[in-house]
Amino acid sequence: MASDIHHPAGHGPASVVFESVSKRYPDGTVGVDSIDLECEAGKVTVFVGPSGCGKTTSLRMINRMITPTSGRILIGGRNASDLDEGTLRRGIGYVIQNAGLFPHRTIADNIATVPVLLGTKPRVARLQAIELMERVGLDPALGRKYPYQLSGGQQQRVGVARALAADPPVLLMDEPFSAVDPVVRLDLQNELLRLQRDIGKTIVFVTHDMDEAVRLADRIVVFQRGGTIAQADTPERLLTEPVNAFVRDFTGDSGIKWLSLMSTSGIEPRTERVVYGAGTFSELDQWRLQVDDDGQALGWLRPGATAGDELVPCRRTFVLGVDVMRSALDSALLSPVGQAVATDSSHRVLGLVDFPSLEPAINNHRSRVHA
Ligand SMILES: Nc1ncnc2c1ncn2[C@@H]1O[C@H](COP(=O)(O)OP(=O)(O)OP(=O)(O)O)[C@@H](O)[C@H]1O
Ligand SMILES: [Mg+2]
Structure with missing residues (x-):
């Protein structure tokens, strides 16, 4: 493939260095x-900071939509200003708020735009578009529709698919999820994290939302007024060791945010209250979770229930060791009995975790943060 011509740094993710x-x-x-x-390279860097502090300007200098007045930007070790402007821009995925889709083109054609510009046959590009739609969690049947026929969240996914279509080494995202409601936003964030586990792009992401930053970032860069950087660090370090009062105030109460960082891998789920298969009991003394032969949660059985009684839906589960503590807590709060349902990555139930056994881990971290 002749992608060296199109990609500023050839195959694979490239680091982006500001000097x-x-x-x-x-x-x-x-x-x-x-x-x-x-x-x-291959990591998610998130820019945060008050309005007007230079986040968008910095982002757009990476693909030369804005030219620096001084200094230089290296992409995969190569000076961005030495690269051909057009190919550089096409070789860097760019996702913005409200997706910025072409209104008069179908979804599939929107996604195929850059590959076609780069010489891929339209038929091939459209097939690749269908594949990309599946990757970002979109029904390929939407490929024939137009942007106005899609929800905000769906349009945002198309925006991500379009940015990925040319398989760029760098993906720039400027507040891509800020125009959608919080539930859809959470979906989009999880989808991006899942996608990033496969594709490992160099992602530079701008947001106003610290929770979003903490959830997505390998490294967070806090900008401050005047267009300078106050601190660039891992989410952990930023929350626990802010360099000054501005960063501490900007990152806000870190107690809740910790839950988005804490791993669930240390939790030990218990299986006493899990009922495997149907009809293996006479009458229950307490709430139990019924699971089918494949280990999938069917729902909660009330105390006193007998086999075949109606189940209370299991509204939320969490993947042990993959999802963060906040998901475990949500799962516990949404269950009828304060029990989080832990599963493996195929959603097979591993067991239950009660609220009191989540607490010590959380308190332990909180005291570290506020010490
Ligand atoms: N074309 C322009 N001409 C003059 N000044 C500009 C231009 N574009 C941006 N600025 C100014 O440069 C500064 C940085 O703007 P920038 O858009 O990078 O901020 P931002 O951090 O992305 O803000 P926001 O969070 O509101 O999106 C601001 O003071 C802005 O007013
Ligand atoms: Mg901006």
Whole structure:
């Protein structure tokens, strides 16, 4: 494949390095003031900070939609300003708020746009578009529709699919999920994390939402007024060791955010209250979770229930060791008995975790944060 021509750094993810980069706009406004930063290859770097502090300017300098006034940006070790502007821009995926889809093109054609520009046959590009739709969790049947016929969340997924279509080494995302409601937003975040586990792109992501930053980031960069960087660190370090009061205030109460960081891998689910298969009991003394022969949760059996009685739906489960503590807590709170349902990655039930046994782990972390 001739993708070296199209991709600024050839195959695989590329690091993005800012070296003393500044942007002064023609009217004299300093958008970005001499930043030094490395966005590691294959990792998610998230830019946060108050409005007007230079996040979008920094992002757009990466694909040269904005030209730095001074300093340089290296992509995969190569100076971005030495690369052909058009191919550079097409070789870097770009996702914005409201997806920015072409309204008069079908979904499949939207996704196929850049590959076709780069010389892929339209028929082939459309087939690839269908594949990409599946990857981002969209029904391929939507390929024939137009953007206005899709929900905000679906449009955002199309935006991600379109950005991935040229298999770019770098993906830029400027507040991509901020126009959708919180539930859809959570879905989109989880989908992006799942996708990133497969594709391992270098992602630079801008958000105003610290929870989103903590959930997605390998590294968070806090910008401050004047277009400088206050702190660039892992989410853990940022929350536990903010370098100054500005960062501490900006990152806010970290207690809740910790739940989005904490792993569930140490939890030991218990199976006493799980009923495998149907009809293996006479009458129950307490709530139990019924599971089918394949281990999938069927629902909760009330105390006093006998085989065949109606089940109370199991509204939320969490994948042990994959989902974070916050998911476990949600699962416990949404169950009728305060029991979180732990599964493996194929959604087979591993057992139950009660609320009191989640608490010590959480308190332990909270005291570390607030010490
Ligand atoms: N074309 C332009 N001409 C002049 N000034 C600009 C231009 N674009 C941006 N600026 C200014 O540069 C600064 C940084 O803007 P930028 O868009 O990078 O901020 P941001 O951090 O993305 O803000 P937001 O969170 O509101 O999106 C702001 O003061 C802005 O007003
Ligand atoms: Mg912006």
